[in-house]
Amino acid sequence: MTRDISQVVEKLRTAFADDDAMLRWGADIPVKHCSDWTRLPPVIPLALARPRTTEQVSRLLGLCHETGTPVVPQGGLTGLVGGAHPVEGCVAISMERMSGVEEIDAAAGTMTVLAGTPLEQAQAAADAVGLMFPLDLGARGSCTIGGNVATNAGGNRVIAYGPTRNQVLGLEVVLADGSVLQSMNRLIKDNTGYDLKHLFIGSEGTLGIITRAILSLRPQPATTITALCALPSAEALVPSLAALRSRIGPSLSAFEAMWPDFWQVIVAQAGRKSPFARAHGAYALIEMSGFDCERDEDRLQIALSDMLEAGLLSDVVVAQTSRETGDFWGIREAVGELRSLMGSLISFDVSIPAQSADAFVATAVAALEKRWPDATHLAYGHLGDNNIHIIVRVPSAFDEQPKDLINEIVYDAVARFRGSVSAEHGIGLTKKGFLHLSRSPIEIATMQAVKATLDPRGIMNPGKLFDRRLSREEIP
Numbered sequence: 001m002t003r004d005i006s007q008v009v010e011k012l013r014t015a016f017a018d019d020d021a022m023l024r025w026g027a028d029i030p031v032k033h034c035s036d037w038t039r040l041p042p043v044i045p046l047a048l049a050r051p052r053t054t055e056q057v058s059r060l061l062g063l064c065h066e067t068g069t070p071v072v073p074q075g076g077l078t079g080l081v082g083g084a085h086p087v088e089g090c091v092a093i094s095m096e097r098m099s100g101v102e103e104i105d106a107a108a109g110t111m112t113v114l115a116g117t118p119l120e121q122a123q124a125a126a127d128a129v130g131l132m133f134p135l136d137l138g139a140r141g142s143c144t145i146g147g148n149v150a151t152n153a154g155g156n157r158v159i160a161y162g163p164t165r166n167q168v169l170g171l172e173v174v175l176a177d178g179s180v181l182q183s184m185n186r187l188i189k190d191n192t193g194y195d196l197k198h199l200f201i202g203s204e205g206t207l208g209i210i211t212r213a214i215l216s217l218r219p220q221p222a223t224t225i226t227a228l229c230a231l232p233s234a235e236a237l238v239p240s241l242a243a244l245r246s247r248i249g250p251s252l253s254a255f256e257a258m259w260p261d262f263w264q265v266i267v268a269q270a271g272r273k274s275p276f277a278r279a280h281g282a283y284a285l286i287e288m289s290g291f292d293c294e295r296d297e298d299r300l301q302i303a304l305s306d307m308l309e310a311g312l313l314s315d316v317v318v319a320q321t322s323r324e325t326g327d328f329w330g331i332r333e334a335v336g337e338l339r340s341l342m343g344s345l346i347s348f349d350v351s352i353p354a355q356s357a358d359a360f361v362a363t364a365v366a367a368l369e370k371r372w373p374d375a376t377h378l379a380y381g382h383l384g385d386n387n388i389h390i391i392v393r394v395p396s397a398f399d400e401q402p403k404d405l406i407n408e409i410v411y412d413a414v415a416r417f418r419g420s421v422s423a424e425h426g427i428g429l430t431k432k433g434f435l436h437l438s439r440s441p442i443e444i445a446t447m448q449a450v451k452a453t454l455d456p457r458g459i460m461n462p463g464k465l466f467d468r469r470l471s472r473e474e475i476p
């Protein structure tokens with residue numbers, strides 16, 4: 001369908017003439033809306049829309065549907081697969097003006113939040129009433145609840161609380177044609193047909209725009225204890241995780257594995273201080289969240305002592321102050337600074353069965369080093385959730401890193417270990433060529449059928465998730 005751009009512009013201007021802050025055009029569009037954290041070459045959208053209400057989102061999508069204008073939803077723009085990256089001629093829809101916690105029901109443990117609310121603000125609101133919103137990730141200050149839901153974000157506490165999907169009770173979503181799907185459920189049990197909210201959780205802006213969410217809150221743990229563990233080798237990571245799980249069970253709220261290559265760069269280049277006197281074979285940041293002030297610390301201390309005695313750990317430091325806790329997490333989260341320190345990098349976010357994690361890292365790294373002897377790499381991840389991150393840099397290739405070949409080598413190793421090409425960041429633009437390694441043809445065809453039904457004109461975030469959108473007639 002060919003669009004008359006000047007007609008689209010005119011219709012948009014007329015439809016939102018009552019709100020000066022709604023639309024921005026051309027050079028007036030702030031540069032941050034021309035790309036996301038993935039840092040792909042910037043694309044200036046046709047327009048930037050900043051709706052304030054669900055009604056405005058509905059009007060906007062109705063108009064874009066009618067004119068066949070592509071739309072790209074944008075939250076905090078911290079996504080790492082190019083999901084919020086504008087496409088040519090699109091209207092980028094920023095949710096920044098739809099921000100705020102509308103209601104907290106402390107007795108029921110629920111919170112109603114607008115989609116553009118930064119995660120950190122939602123966490124603080126839960127905290128203020130003595131409850132906890134357990135989703136947590138390094139981008140907490142910028143990423144939004146809408147983006148978290150649309151990517152089914154994981155983060156640091158999946159091991160205890162599950163990913164974003166497990167925290168969502170209800171959603172309000174504006175569909176591609178502008179109709180508003182109210183699925184604002186507050187009930188934990190509700191077996192009344194298809195649970196539609198799950199279609200939109202992890203849909204990466206390809207099915208509709210999430211405008212509100214009802215989130216589930218948890219009791220605030222009475223104790224949170226953080227420790228840094230040094231291990232004799234990376235092979236000791238999985239048995240250590242198993243030992244801790246069997247000793248402190250669901251109180252284990254984080255197990256962040258760090259291979260020595262990661263540790264060395266963070267300590268030597270990112271200026272973080274190691275609490276250990278010497279280098280070790282691997283490291284793990286662990287967190288215990290419990291409800292027994294009297295006994296939690298002792299339980300953890302005994303478990304760690306036994307693990308030291310059994311040779312699973314070679315050293316442990318338990319944080320004694322909140323500053324020390326912050327310093328320990330600072331080591332793990334310094335990863336956000338690596339790009340400015342190390343230049344051009346390729347990051348991988350994959351899932352691998354935990355027992356194969358170290359073998360996978362060794363296999364991928366050996367294959368990379370065979371091809372480029374000067375390749376450097378860092379490995380770390382949320383091991384309790386099977387989630388491994390590898391960062392690769394090939395200095396000999398400077399900025400012209402042979403990305404396709406590096407991708408092929410790493411994803412080939414993922415497929416060999418029966419892993420997933422995306423653990424928590426999604427597919428977006430950068431991984432769509434590898435979706436077939438983790439999803440069967442019939443799964444992809446079913447996803448395409450859902451897309452064709454909910455977005456028949458293909459205006460929602462086109463070119464993301466799938467290499468090519470199929471029309472209804474083409475779907476087998």
Ligand SMILES: Cc1cc2nc3c(=O)[nH]c(=O)nc-3n(C[C@H](O)[C@H](O)[C@H](O)COP(=O)(O)OP(=O)(O)OC[C@H]3O[C@@H](n4cnc5c(N)ncnc54)[C@H](O)[C@@H]3O)c2cc1C
Binds near residue numbers: 115425
């Ligand atoms: C330092 C750092 C650390 C990170 N750590 C983690 C981590 O531990 N775990 C993890 O999972 N991710 C992590 N991320 C990735 C990122 O923060 C998450 O994917 C986050 O959920 C994205 O939220 P956002 O609001 O920034 O979304 P955006 O980047 O703006 O958008 C992401 C996707 O969601 C869509 N979208 C956004 N808002 C809406 C909406 N309202 N309705 C429909 N679609 C929408 C977009 O179109 C896009 O496809 C990290 C990123 C950084 C920079």
